[in-house]
Structures are given as structure tokens and as C-alpha cells.
Amino acid sequence: xxxxxxxxxxxxxxxxxxxxxxxxxxxxxxxxxxxxxxxxxxxxxxxxxxxxxxxxxxxxxxxxxxxxxxxxxxxxxxxxxxxxxxxxxxxxxxxxxxxxxxxxxxxxxxxxxxxxxxxxxxxxxxxxxxxxxxxxxxxxxxxxxxxxxxxxxxxxxxxxxxxxxxxxxxxxxxxxxxxxxxxxxxxxxxxxxxxxxxxxxxxxxxxxxxxxxxxxxxxxxxxxxxxxxxxxxxxxxxxxxxxxxxxxxxxxxxxxxxxxxxxxxxxxxxxxxxxxxxxxxxxxxxxxxxxxxxxxxxxxxxxxxxx
Amino acid sequence: xxxxxxxxxxxxxxxxxxxxxxxxxxxxxxxxxxxxxxxxxxxxxxxxxxxxxxxxxxxxxxxxxxxxxxxxxxxxxxxxxxxxxxxxxxxxxxxxxxxxxxxxxxxxxxxxxxxxxxxxxxxxxxxxxxxxxxxxxxxxxxxxxxxxxxxxxxxxxxxxxxxxxxxxxxxxxxxxxxxxxxxxxxxxxxxxxxxxxxxxxxxxxxxxxxxxxxxxxxxxxxxxxxxxxxxxxxxxxxxxxxxxxxxxxxxxxxxxxxxxxxxxxxxxxxxxxxxxxxxxxxxxxxxxxxxxxxxxxxxxxxxxxxxxxxxxxxxxxxxxxxxxxxxxxxxxxxxxxxxxxxxxxxxxxxxxxxxxxxxxxxxxxxxxxxxxxxxxxxxxxxxxxxxxxxxxxxxxxxxxxxxxxxxxxxxxxxxxxxxx
Numbered sequence: 001x002x003x004x005x006x007x008x009x010x011x012x013x014x015x016x017x018x019x020x021x022x023x024x025x026x027x028x029x030x031x032x033x034x035x036x037x038x039x040x041x042x043x044x045x046x047x048x049x050x051x052x053x054x055x056x057x058x059x060x061x062x063x064x065x066x067x068x069x070x071x072x073x074x075x076x077x078x079x080x081x082x083x084x085x086x087x088x089x090x091x092x093x094x095x096x097x098x099x100x101x102x103x104x105x106x107x108x109x110x111x112x113x114x115x116x117x118x119x120x121x122x123x124x125x126x127x128x129x130x131x132x133x134x135x136x137x138x139x140x141x142x143x144x145x146x147x148x149x150x151x152x153x154x155x156x157x158x159x160x161x162x163x164x165x166x167x168x169x170x171x172x173x174x175x176x177x178x179x180x181x182x183x184x185x186x187x188x189x190x191x192x193x194x195x196x197x198x199x200x201x202x203x204x205x206x207x208x209x210x211x212x213x214x215x216x217x218x219x220x221x222x223x224x225x226x227x228x229x230x231x232x233x234x235x236x237x238x239x240x241x242x243x244x245x246x247x248x249x250x251x252x253x254x255x256x257x258x259x260x261x262x263x264x265x266x267x268x269x270x271x272x273x274x275x276x277x278x279x280x281x282x283x284x285x286x287x288x289x290x291x292x293x294x295x296x297x298x299x300x301x302x303x304x305x306x307x
Numbered sequence: 308x309x310x311x312x313x314x315x316x317x318x319x320x321x322x323x324x325x326x327x328x329x330x331x332x333x334x335x336x337x338x339x340x341x342x343x344x345x346x347x348x349x350x351x352x353x354x355x356x357x358x359x360x361x362x363x364x365x366x367x368x369x370x371x372x373x374x375x376x377x378x379x380x381x382x383x384x385x386x387x388x389x390x391x392x393x394x395x396x397x398x399x400x401x402x403x404x405x406x407x408x409x410x411x412x413x414x415x416x417x418x419x420x421x422x423x424x425x426x427x428x429x430x431x432x433x434x435x436x437x438x439x440x441x442x443x444x445x446x447x448x449x450x451x452x453x454x455x456x457x458x459x460x461x462x463x464x465x466x467x468x469x470x471x472x473x474x475x476x477x478x479x480x481x482x483x484x485x486x487x488x489x490x491x492x493x494x495x496x497x498x499x500x501x502x503x504x505x506x507x508x509x510x511x512x513x514x515x516x517x518x519x520x521x522x523x524x525x526x527x528x529x530x531x532x533x534x535x536x537x538x539x540x541x542x543x544x545x546x547x548x549x550x551x552x553x554x555x556x557x558x559x560x561x562x563x564x565x566x567x568x569x570x571x572x573x574x575x576x577x578x579x580x581x582x583x584x585x586x587x588x589x590x591x592x593x594x595x596x597x598x599x600x601x602x603x604x605x606x607x608x609x610x611x612x613x614x615x616x617x618x619x620x621x622x623x624x625x626x627x628x629x630x631x632x633x634x635x636x637x638x639x640x641x642x643x644x645x646x647x648x649x650x651x652x653x654x655x656x657x658x659x660x661x662x663x664x665x666x667x668x669x670x671x672x673x674x675x676x677x678x679x680x681x682x683x684x685x686x687x688x689x690x691x692x693x694x695x696x697x698x699x700x701x702x703x704x705x706x707x708x709x710x711x712x713x714x715x716x717x718x719x720x721x722x723x724x725x726x727x
Contacts, residue, residue: 133381138601156572229571230565230598232597234378237538239540278535279534
């Protein structure tokens with residue numbers, strides 16, 4: 001294990017640091033949409049993974065559309081695909097909120113059951129619509145491969161892309177939540193729904209937009225994950241556990257908490273994975289998380305909220 | 308069963324039409340006698356109350372068409388339906404047309420057991436083609452043994468099982484692993500191996516066999532062995548590790564969605580599989596659909612069947628499959644093994660002269676199917692198949708070039724001595 005030369009150890013450190021950062025971005029991107037929905041609205045959205053996969057399928061759809069009709073612009077299809085994914089998942093989210101979620105705000109545990117049912121329905125819809133088999137989403141050539149920094153250090157282009165995207169979306173969400181009128185309304189509804197309604201905030205509209213935005217971000221995440229993962233009817237299930245882990249560990253209502261939690265989990269996971277094996281790393285990471293949650297049941301960062 | 312006959316009946320409609328026409332013209336009067344000669348009385352061929360009438364015999368198809376496993380099991384269902392249709396077009400089994408009842412295991416093992424019981428107890432199926440994962444097979448095995456049914460199981464699996472009531476039409480682990488390791492050692496001069504797998508029984512048992520073979524038989528070195536939780540999507544750390552260790556061969560048994568993530572990340576990390584030797588026993592043409600051919604080009608897969616296999620049987624099988632299920636479908640190793648099920652059952656029933664389960668089980672050893680798309684198979688005393696092992700190299704269009712096959716049929720050995 002430690003039979004490496006000093007130079008090699010140096011590049012291990014750099015490359016492992018980098019894979020830790022990629023993992024961090026992936027976790028954060030997965031969790032952002034859920035952090036908004038679960039954290040701000042208290043809705044346990046078990047169908048989060050399926051909204052991500054809806055985004056992934058939209059990407060698949062766009063890649064085919066561009067390949068058939070606009071081959072000249074193929075290199076840029078991914079950006080269009082992300083916008084389409086946002087709109088599709090966001091619209092689906094708005095519809096679901098209107099049809100299902102708004103009837104369940106007073107019963108948070110029932111949303112768990114309802115959205116779990118929704119996730120099964122969406123999985124079967126994907127299966128009927130796109131086929132039971134996984135689909136391969138082809139990436140534009142410039143997104144594949146890696147940049148050679150030194151002889152032993154390589155930086156993956158799609159990793160950089162995910163990191164950039166995560167940074168952008170996190171900044172966007174933070175701005176929206178803390179610097180916009182809508183964000184102010186969301187935060188006041190979260191703090192005290194009745195009072196917010198009394199001062200004239202349309203709480204229903206706020207809820208619907210929040211849910212839609214969370215689902216839309218899930219769609220973008222799903223679109224980005226076609227670069228690193230699979231696209232199939234049940235692929236959303238691969239992400240849902242990690243996503244909840246990140247959000248709950250971070251403290252449900254705090255954006256900073258989500259970021260800190262994604263960082264902690266990803267770094268311990270990728271470091272442990274290097275020195276142990278994949279399965280053992282996961283076991284240890286979960287143990288650490290459980291241990292900390294026993295000491296701090298409210299998560300890493302918790303806001304003071306009046307109940 | 309000659310391949311010529313297959314071709315004649317299924318692939319040239321004009322010729323088939325001519326034959327039918329000729330038959331109606333000249334032999335209408337002969338038909339009852341013909342049927343009599345071909346179809347022995349039901350009381351004689353069915354003494355245990357199976358669902359057999361003078362004109363029909365019922366079999367079951369039991370796979371997941373919903374849930375996680377639908378991804379993998381769809382191909383098996385398609386292949387089994389094709390085989391049944393072809394057998395019926397040739398006159399059926401002992402003069403009886405095959406009727407099938409399909410049940411959905413829904414990727415849930417207790418559901419598999421429940422549906423298996425329904426197919427055996429309520430529907431009295433003469434045989435069942437089904438299951439895919441070992442977990443589902445383990446769940447239905449007690450049912451098949453208790454109610455004395457016959458299961459044709461298509462998937463390559465870890466071995467360590469044998470039952471009177473099951474015919475295993477896929478490879479057990481040694482058939483899939485040993486020849487491939489020998490080949491890669493000889494052809495690539497490999498000295499060091501890095502073993503990877505998803506964390507459950509099949510990859511673990513297979514890697515154990517691989518390690519024993521590498522260390523004890525080939526006298527070479529395993530420089531790493533790692534497992535990842537099912538559904539794991541992050542492989543950057545292990546890829547970094549492999550970049551440092553630089554194994555001659557990466558031996559990967561990763562399954563499901565993880566597979567896609569693994570190959571995409573390998574490529575993104577700049578590991579070019581046309582230069583780095585990678586051998587897998589878990590990626591068929593079906594999986595490449597999800598992975599994308601461009602992400603896995605150059606990798607070696609060790610299987611018994613590839614869609615590109617060049618023999619007359621396969622040249623008839625592939626177009627027939629595509630005609631029934633669409634031009635875009637692909638055929639992987641397990642799909643072909645599933646196709647063998649109904650045919651082997653038909654041949655065994657005809658050899659036994661009876662649908663009775665006990666007689667079919669007893670007649671199974673020695674049954675050979677010369678029309679198999681993989682070439683030729685024969686059932687061993689242990690109810691597994693004698694078949695060849697082949698190595699294919701992935702092309703960027705999602706197909707494999709077959710570059711090696713064993714000269715002899717490999718003997719199935721579900722309880723290999725010295726490998727446990």
C-alpha cells in the first residue's frame with residue numbers, strides 16, 4: 001500500500017483530492033434540489049431520483065434530435081439539453097405539486113408514501129416510454145478524455161464540467177434564496193406559514209414554485225450525470241439514498257449545511273476508498289454519519305425555526 | 308434439429324408458403340393419420356396430470372418485466388417466445404402446440420416463488436423457462452423441488468448448485484473464467500491481475516475462482532481485489548489506484564448501472580482499453596447499449612456466445628430474432644442461453660417420449676442441440692451444458708469481434724475441486 005515513491009505519493013494526493021472534489025460536486029448537485037424541497041417545504045420527496053432520470057432522458061432525447069437534425073451544432077447540444085431537462089422536470093414538478101403534494105402539506109409522513117408511489121409510477125412510465133433497457137447517451141467529443149497536467153497527474157474534463165456546473169447552480173440558488181423577493185417569501189413561509197399568509201404572501205404559489213424549482217434542479221443534475229452514470233428506468237434509485245444522506249446530515253433547512261455535509265461525506269468516502277475497498281469505505285462513511293447524527297440529531301447546521 | 312430445417316421453416320416465407328400450399332392440395336386426407344402418427348395419446352405421454360391435451364401443452368415463462376431486473380430479463384423473454392414460436396411452426400412437441408403462460412416476477416424474489424407455485428400448482432405447466440438472478444433462482448428452487456417442476460435457467464452464474472428440477476443453460480463460473488484467463492496469459496503475456504466486482508455472491512465467487520486459478524495454476528500475481536456496493540456510481544478512487552499499480556489485466560465483474568459509470572469514468576480518466584487490457588465476464592451486447600460502444604471499445608469479454616458469431620445456426624437465429632423484435636435489438640450471451648431452454652426441453656421430451664417431469668429429468672443428460680446459435684451444446688449429467696468458451700473484443704458499434712474459442716467443449720463443473 002505504501003510502496004510508492006515520493007513523487008507518486010504527491011500525484012496520488014493531487015488526483016485523490018481531485019476525485020474527492022468531483023464526488024463533492026456530484027453529491028452537492030444531487031442534493032440541491034432535494035435540499036430546497038425537503039429543507040424549505042418539509043416534503044420528503046422519494047421521487048427525487050426519478051425527476052433526475054427524467055432530465056437524463058431529456059438529454060438522451062436531445063442528443064438524438066441534434067444528431068439527426070443539427071449535426072453541425074452537436075458539440076453544443078449538452079447545454080440545450082440541460083435547459084430542456086430543467087424545463088421538463090420543473091414542469092413535471094409543478095404538475096405533481098398541483099395534483100398531489102399540495103393536498104398533503106399538513107401530513108408530512110404521507111408525502112413520503114405518496115411520492116414513493118409516484119416514483120414507482122414514473123419508473124414504469126419510463127419503462128413503457130423508453131424501453132426497459134438502459135440507453136446510452138453519447139457525449140460530444142470535447143467532453144471526453146482528460147487534461148494532462150504533468151506525467152502522472154491527469155484532470156478529467158467532465159469532472160471539471162460538473163464542478164463548474166455545481167458552482168454555478170449553488171451560487172444561483174443562494175442568490176435566489178437570500179437576495180430575491182421570492183427567496184424572502186420562501187424563507188418566511190418556512191419560518192411561519194400562517195403568519196406569512198397573514199401578511200399577504202401567497203403561500204400556495206410560493207410552495208408550487210419552490211417545488212418546481214427543486215425538481216428542475218434535479219433535472220439538470222440528472223442531465224449532468226449522463227456523463228458519469230447510467231440512464232435507465234430505475235437508475236434514479238442509485239442516487240436517492242446518497243441524496244437523503246447528504247441533506248439529512250447537513251441539517252435539513254440549511255444550504256450551508258448541505259454544502260458542508262456533501263464535502264464531509266465525499267472527502268471521507270474518497271479517502272477511505274483509496275486505502276480500503278469500495279464497500280468498506282461506504283460502511284465506514286455511513287458509520288461516521290450515524291455517529292455524528294446521534295450526537296447532533298438536527299444535522300451539522302440547523303436553523304432556528306419556530307414550530 | 309438441423310439448421311437448414313430452421314432456416315427453411317422460418318426465414319423464407321415463400322418456401323414456407325409453397326410447402327403449406329402443397330400440403331393443403333395433396334395431403335388434406337392424410338392429415339389425421341399424420342397427426343396420429345406424430346402425436347401419441349395424452350394418457351400415454353402425461354401420467355402425472357400436467358397441462359397437456361391432445362393438441363396443446365402449456366409451459367410457463369417467469370421473468371421480471373417490471374422493476375430493476377427488467378433491463379436484463381427482457382431479452383430472455385424475447386428469446387423464449389421466439390423459440391416457442393419456431394417450435395410451433397415446426398409442429399410443436401410430440402404433435403402438440405406449445406401454449407405459454409407468462410408471469411411477472413417483478414424483480415422481487417418472494418414474488419418469483421409465489422408465481423412459480425402458481426405456474427406449477429394451478430397451471431400445471433410442463434416446464435418453466437425463467438429466472439435471471441441467482442437470488443430469484445434460489446427463491447424458486449424449493450418450489451420446483453417440492454411440486455416437482457422443471458425449470459430452464461438461462462443466466463451464467465456462480466455454480467455451487469445442482470438440482471434434478473433445473474437445467475442450467477448458461478455457464479457455471481469455471482466455464483466462463485478459466486479459459487479466458489489462460490488465453491489472456493498466453494496471448495497478452497499477462498503477469499499481474501487486478502480483480503474488481505460488485506459486492507454480491509456472483510462476482511465474489513467468480514473472483515475467488517479467478518484468484519485461485521491465477522495464483523495456483525498459472526502461478527501469477529493478483530495485485531488488487533475490490534468490491535463496490537451494488538449501484539455504486541463512483542469509481543475514481545479505484546481508477547487512481549489502478550493507474551499507480553499498473554496491472555497487466557483489469558478483471559472486472561461489475562454489474563447493472565455501476566457498469567455504465569465504471570466504463571465512462573475509465574475512459575474519462577484517460578485509460579484507453581485498446582492499450583490497457585481489460586477482461587470482463589459481465590458485459591454482453593445488452594449492457595453495451597447502456598455503456599455506449601465508444602466507452603468500452605477494446606475490452607475483452609469472456610462468454611460462450613456473441614451476436615457476431617459466424618456459424619450457420621447463428622446466421623439464421625439473428626435475423627429471425629430481429630424480425631420478431633425489431634432491427635435495433637441486440638442479442639447477448641444470456642438471451643441466447645434463454646433461447647436454448649424451449650429447444651432443449653422439446654428435444655428432451657421427444658427423447659423421453661413423455662412430458663412427465665421425472666422422465667424428462669432422467670432423459671436430460673446426453674440431449675444434444677445441434678441447432679444452437681452458439682454452435683452445439685449437450686446436457687451433462689449434472690444438468691449444466693457442455694459448451695465452448697469464447698473471447699470477444701468490443702468494437703465501437705457495440706458488437707464484439709470473436710477472436711478466440713476453445714477447441715473443445717468445456718465440461719461444466721458446478722462444484723470445482725480446489726477452487727472453493
